[in-house]
Amino acid sequence: MQTAASLNLDGEQPGGQVGGATEGPKLVVAPKPDAGAAAASTSSQLTDTPVRRIAAWLRSALPKVLTTMLSLGLFVAFWYFATKYKWDFYIRFTNIPSPGEVLDNAAQLMHSDKFYNNMYVSLRRIMIGFGVATVLGVALGLLIGQYRVAKAMLFPVFETLRPIPAIAWVPMAIMLWPSNETSIVFITFLGSFFPILLNTIHGVNSVDPVLLRAARCLGATEFGLLRQVVLPAALPHIFTGLAIGMGVAWVSLIAAEMISGQYGIGYFTWEAYSLIEYADIVIGMIVIGVLGLLCSGGIRLLGTALMPWMAGSTQGGQK
Amino acid sequence: MMSQSADQAKATGHIVVDHLRVRFGHNAAMVEAVSDVSMEVKPGEFVSIIGPSGCGKSTLLNVVAGFVKPSAGRVTMDGKHTDRPSADRGMVFQQYSLFPWLTVRKNVEFGLKQKGLDANHREEAARTLLGLAGLLAFENHYPDQLSGGMKQRVGIVRALATSPRVLLMDEPFGALDAQTRVVMQQILTNMWQRFRISVLFITHDIDESIFLSDRIYVMTARPGRIKAEIPISLVRPRTPDMALSPEYLRIKQQLRDLITEESLKAMGGELKDSGLAGFGMEVGPQGVAELI
Numbered sequence: 001m002q003t004a005a006s007l008n009l010d011g012e013q014p015g016g017q018v019g020g021a022t023e024g025p026k027l028v029v030a031p032k033p034d035a036g037a038a039a040a041s042t043s044s045q046l047t048d049t050p051v052r053r054i055a056a057w058l059r060s061a062l063p064k065v066l067t068t069m070l071s072l073g074l075f076v077a078f079w080y081f082a083t084k085y086k087w088d089f090y091i092r093f094t095n096i097p098s099p100g101e102v103l104d105n106a107a108q109l110m111h112s113d114k115f116y117n118n119m120y121v122s123l124r125r126i127m128i129g130f131g132v133a134t135v136l137g138v139a140l141g142l143l144i145g146q147y148r149v150a151k152a153m154l155f156p157v158f159e160t161l162r163p164i165p166a167i168a169w170v171p172m173a174i175m176l177w178p179s180n181e182t183s184i185v186f187i188t189f190l191g192s193f194f195p196i197l198l199n200t201i202h203g204v205n206s207v208d209p210v211l212l213r214a215a216r217c218l219g220a221t222e223f224g225l226l227r228q229v230v231l232p233a234a235l236p237h238i239f240t241g242l243a244i245g246m247g248v249a250w251v252s253l254i255a256a257e258m259i260s261g262q263y264g265i266g267y268f269t270w271e272a273y274s275l276i277e278y279a280d281i282v283i284g285m286i287v288i289g290v291l292g293l294l295c296s297g298g299i300r301l302l303g304t305a306l307m308p309w310m311a312g313s314t315q316g317g318q319k
Numbered sequence: 320m321m322s323q324s325a326d327q328a329k330a331t332g333h334i335v336v337d338h339l340r341v342r343f344g345h346n347a348a349m350v351e352a353v354s355d356v357s358m359e360v361k362p363g364e365f366v367s368i369i370g371p372s373g374c375g376k377s378t379l380l381n382v383v384a385g386f387v388k389p390s391a392g393r394v395t396m397d398g399k400h401t402d403r404p405s406a407d408r409g410m411v412f413q414q415y416s417l418f419p420w421l422t423v424r425k426n427v428e429f430g431l432k433q434k435g436l437d438a439n440h441r442e443e444a445a446r447t448l449l450g451l452a453g454l455l456a457f458e459n460h461y462p463d464q465l466s467g468g469m470k471q472r473v474g475i476v477r478a479l480a481t482s483p484r485v486l487l488m489d490e491p492f493g494a495l496d497a498q499t500r501v502v503m504q505q506i507l508t509n510m511w512q513r514f515r516i517s518v519l520f521i522t523h524d525i526d527e528s529i530f531l532s533d534r535i536y537v538m539t540a541r542p543g544r545i546k547a548e549i550p551i552s553l554v555r556p557r558t559p560d561m562a563l564s565p566e567y568l569r570i571k572q573q574l575r576d577l578i579t580e581e582s583l584k585a586m587g588g589e590l591k592d593s594g595l596a597g598f599g600m601e602v603g604p605q606g607v608a609e610l611i
C-alpha cells in the first residue's frame with residue numbers, strides 16, 4: 001500500500017517541479033499528460049530498478065489479490081457444492097446449472113453468431129437510448145437550470161413523469177411507437193433521461209455566481225455564457241448524472257427486452273429459461289453484468305478525459 | 320499593439336457617478352444601500368473607496384460595472400451609461416473567480432475569445448501579459464494548482480487582457496495574507512503605470528488605500544454617502560519606507576479618525592437594532608466607545 005503510494009508520487013514530481021521553480025504553488029497532483037512518461041526515465045534511477053518496482057508492487061498488492069481470490073473462490077465453491085448435491089432448503093438448487101455446465105455452454109456460445117448478435121443489439125439500444133437521453137437531458141437541463149421561463153414551462157411536466165419507473169411505460173410505449181425496437185429504445189432512453197436531466201439542473205444551479213459575473217465583464221454573450229461557463233462548470237455534476245443514467249439504462253433495457261423483446265441479451269436470458277437452457281441464463285446474467293460494467297467504465301474514462309482539471313480531486317477519492 | 324492601446328486608454332476611462340441612489344427591496348423591507356453619491360475617476364487616475372463594511376461600496380462598484388440598476392441618479396463612463404457589463408470595464412473580485420476548467424493562459428484568453436480574436440493572436444497576447452506579471456511559467460497550470468496571490472494576479476491579467484478603459488476592483492486582496500498583499504500592491508501599481516488605465520479600487524485597509532491611490536473617497540455608514548475626499552500627493556514610485564514620513568502619518572491619522580467615527584456609527588445602529596437601546600441607554604458613537 002505505502003510503496004504503491006510512493007511510486008505514484010515519483011511519477012508526479014517532474015510535473016510539480018516545473019511549477020515549483022520560481023514561486024511555490026501548492027503542489028497538487030500535476031495533471032500533465034506527459035509527466036508520467038517523463039518520470040519513468042528520470043526519477044530516482046539509483047534506488048528503483050524495474051525489478052524492484054515490480055517486487056514492491058507485488059508485495060503491496062498481493063494481500064488484496066489473495067483475499068479477492070479467496071472470496072470469489074468460496075462463492076464458486078458454494079455454488080459448485082449446492083448444485084452438485086441439489087441442495088433444497090427453501091431456496092432450491094435442484095434446477096440450477098453447475099459452474100461446469102455454465103463453462104461448457106459458454107465455450108459453445110463463443111462460436112455462436114446469434115449470441116454475438118444479441119450482445120450487439122443490446123449495446124446498440126443502449127447507445128441510441130442513452131445517447132438521446134444525454135443530448136436531451138443536458139440541453140434541457142442547461143435551459144431549465146439557467147432560465148426561469150424554461151423551468152416554469154418544462155419542469156412541472158418532468159416532475160410529474162419522473163416518479164413513474166421506465167418499466168411502467170412498456171405497454172404505453174408499445175402503443176406509442178411504430179415498432180418493438182423503437183419502444184425498447186424509448187424505455188432505455190426514459191430510464192437514463194431523468195438522472196441526467198436532474199443532475200444537469202443541479203449542476204447549473206451550483207455554478208458559482210461570481211464566475212458568471214466574471215464572464216459577463218469579459219464580454220460573454222448569453223450563448224457564450226451557457227456554452228463556455230455554465231456547461232463546463234456543471235460538467236462534474238453532469239457526469240454524475242451520466243454514470244447513474246447508464247446504470248438505470250441497463251436496468252430498463254433488460255426488463256424491456258425480457259417483456260417485449262426480440263433479440264438482445266435480456267431476451268436471450270429470458271428465452272434460455274423458456275427453452276430450459278438453464279446454463280445460458282447464468283451466461284446471460286454474467287454478460288449483462290460485464291457489459292454494464294464496461295459501459296460505466298467508458299463513462300468514467302470519458303469524464304477523466306473531458307475534465308483534466310479534476311485530476312487532483314478525483315484521484316483523492318476512496319481506495 | 321500594446322503601446323497603441325495604452326495611449327488610447329490614457330485618453331479615456333472617465334467615470335462619473337452623479338447623485339447615485341440605490342435601494343433594494345420594497346416598502347418595509349426596503350434597504351437603502353447607496354444614498355446620493357457623487358464622485359468621479361478621471362482618466363488614468365487611481366481612486367480608492369474606503370468605508371465600514373455594509374456601507375454600499377460593492378453596490379456602488381456593481382452599478383459602475385453594470386450589474387445593478389440605480390434607483391436614482393446616473394453613472395457614466397466617457398459619457399455613456401454603464402447600464403450593462405462590458406469588456407471595457409474590467410473587474411477583479413475578492414473571491415477567486417478564475418474558471419477552474421481552464422488553464423491560466425486560457426483564462427487570460429477568455430475575454431479575447433469573446434471578442435472573436437483568433438487562437439494564435441489570443442495565445443500571443445496572453446503570453447505577453449503573463450510574462451509581464453511573471454506568470455509565464457504557470458501558463459499551463461490549472462487555477463487549483465496556484466496560491467491565492469497568484470490566482471489574483473491571473474485575475475488582474477485576465478481583466479487587463481481585453482484592454483479595458485477602467486479596472487474595477489472589489490477588495491481584491493482581502494483574502495490574502497499581509498506579506499502577499501504588499502507584493503500584490505506593488506505588482507498592481509506597476510501594471511497600472513504600464514497600462515495607464517483608470518482604477519476604481521475598494522478596500523477596507525487604510526495603508527493599502529494610501530499606498531495605491533491618487534485620491535481616496537471615505538464613505539459613511541449605511542446608507543452610503545461620500546463623507547470625505549482625500550487627495551494623496553505622495554510622490555511615485557511609492558516605497559514601503561514612506562509609511563514613516565510625516566505626510567503619510569498625517570493622512571493615515573486623518574483616515575483612521577474618519578473611518579472609526581463611521582464604524583462606531585454602524586455598530587451603534589446594530590446595537591440599537593439588537594435592543595440595547597431598550598434599556599434606556601443612549602447609544603450614540605460616544606456611548607459605544609464607552610461600552611467597548
Ligand SMILES: Nc1ncnc2c1ncn2[C@@H]1O[C@H](COP(=O)(O)OP(=O)(O)O)[C@@H](O)[C@H]1O
Nearest residue numbers: 343344350352371372373374375376377378379
Ligand atoms: N441584492 C441585494 N438585495 C438586498 N440588499 C442588498 C443587496 N446587495 C446589497 N444589499 C445590502 O446593501 C448594503 C450594502 O451592501 P454592500 O454594497 O455589499 O456593502 P459593502 O460592500 O460596503 O460591504 C448591505 O446592507 C447589504 O445587505
Ligand SMILES: [Mg+2]
Nearest residue numbers: 376377378489
Ligand atoms: Mg463588499
